[in-house]
Structures are given as structure tokens and as C-alpha cells.
Amino acid sequence: MQIQFIGGAGIDGDTAQLVVGRPVMISAFATDDKDQPVPPMEATYAWTWPDWLPTYPDGFKWPADAQQTQFNATSDLVGKIAKVGVTITAKDGQKASKTLDCTIVE
Secondary structure: OEEEEOOOOOOOOOOEEOOOOOEEEEEEEEEOOHHHHHHHHEEEEEOOOOOOEEEEOOOOOOOOOOEEEEEEOOOHHHHOOOEEEEEEEEOOOOEEEEEEEEEEOO
């Protein structure tokens, strides 16, 4: 199984840019060993991100098992890299993990 990140964070492979003051959504989807999409309702998600990275809406506690997360970087974080990770497990037992390195920029 393979994971791909999508969203408005200038995602390029395993990297992204989070621009200060611009809330951004990051989603993940998986394809199975036959390169077919795994429907979100047939998988579970487990996200991780650093505690210091603000979520959006401000302070919203995104559940770790959602298909997406949203962040809103602040100017005091410029230059930091937030490692946003996800593990997706399909109902048939296939499992994959991937990390997105998000650089905070002005």
C-alpha cells in the first residue's frame, strides 16, 4: 500500500510549505497493492504532528483518526520543520505510514 498527501500546502512529494497566516488542510489517501484507491470508509487513519504546530480553526483538537488535518502556522515558527505523519490501515490488513516534512515560511 502507498500513501499520497494532498492539500493546499505546496506539497511536493514528502515535503510541504506552511505559510504563516494561511490555514491549510493536509489530507492523505492510499492505494492498495493493485494501485487502486482505498476508499476512506474502508481504512483507519492515525495522524501525528508536533504539539507546537497550531491547528485550524485555532485550537481545534483534530482527531488523530480523521482523514485530514488543518494547521495555521504562526510567525514565531518560521524556519522550523514540522513532521506530520500518518499511518493508514485498510480493512484487509494492509498498512502503510508516511511523513510529510512541513517547513514554516513567511
